Amino acid sequence: MAPNERLRSALLSAGISVRQLAEAVGVDPKTAERWVNTGRTPHPGIAHRAATVLQEDLANLWPAIEQGRRRHQGSGELIAAYPTRASAPLDMWRTLFERAEQHIGVLVYAANFLHESWPNLKEVLTSKAREGCRVRILLGDADSPVIRGRGAEERFGHGIESRCRVALMHYRPLAESSNVELRVHDTTLYNSLFLGDNHMIVNAHVFGMNAYGAPVYHLRRMREEGLFDTYATSFEAVWEQARLPGKEA
Known part of the structure; x- marks a missing residue:
């Protein structure tokens, strides 16, 4: 061979x-x-x-x-796909954040699995920010009707609200660092997004299912207006209408 x-x-x-x-x-x-x-x-x-x-x-x-x-042969933007988030390797998120030099973005409701599985995540993000990388975090507003509605859909009750509050506790200290921005949102999320320069992890949301049981896609930006840009545009749209924690809508 x-x-x-x-x-x-x-x-x-x-x-x-x-x-x-x-x-x-x-x-x-x-x-x-x-x-x-x-x-x-x-x-x-x-x-x-x-x-x-x-x-x-x-x-x-x-x-x-x-x-x-692949359904779209030749696009080259899909690096890997996993049937569930639970089956995706944690190293994928580690690599995404650790190799980013210009921009890190997180759009989720809570995603506490990262902190639970990666205890030094805050230190990594703080270090990246000190090196000049812009870090933007978007978390779900625990007091939003949208969050309560998602909890009902997933039969998770008030658990999702609690996890949003825990996520805010994890990330709030980071906002004191230069280059780290933290906002909360009350949008309906169809996907959780994790960005690191030209790479992105998309955790699809499925009705009635917790995110850990839904598919995950690892994308790399290869061209304009491709898969990557479609999701990146949605990140920016949510960022624009989000607000600082503690601020009224």
């Missing part, structure tokens, strides 16, 4: 060694070496994790895995 030159190039571009990639995705270094040197194709789940670590298009690294899976 021929060497996988695309994978070799992606490793060089990312500044990641074969051993480091193997450790990041949880395989033996010799296995990862075979991906490069002999062109062997990994298991799809492992391949998704490797593509996320390298911030590369899975179809570019291993075309056979993605063949026939």
Whole structure:
């Protein structure tokens, strides 16, 4: 089998060694070496994790895995897709934020899973802000009828309101840092969005289902007015009508 030159190039571009990639995705270094040197194709789940670590298009690294899976062939903006948020690797969010240099954006109702799974998230965002990265956080207004309505739809009751208040407690101290902006909103969210420069994670919302059970898509901006720009435009629209915590609507 021929060497996988695309994978070799992606490793060089990312500044990641074969051993480091193997450790990041949880395989033996010799296995990862075979991906490069002999062109062997990994298991799809492992391949998704490797593509996320390298911030590369899975179809570019291993075309056979993605063949026939995309509805919009050639767009190149879909890096990976996961059937549920619970099945998506946390490293995808880590990489998104840690590699961002210009802009980080979060549009959610609460998304406390990030703080619960990643205790030093606040330190990472604060550090990014100090380095000049603009950080914008949009959280659901716990007192909004929209939030109460979502709780009823998901049969979560007042739980979602509580989680919105907890999220505000997590993020409020960050707003004291330069380059960090925090606002609350009362819009109906069709997707939770996590932005890091030209990469984005979209957690789709499904009626009657908590977000952890809904699909997740990892996008990379490749062209104007593509998938990435569609979601980025919605982020900006919510940002414009959101307000500072504690301010009346």
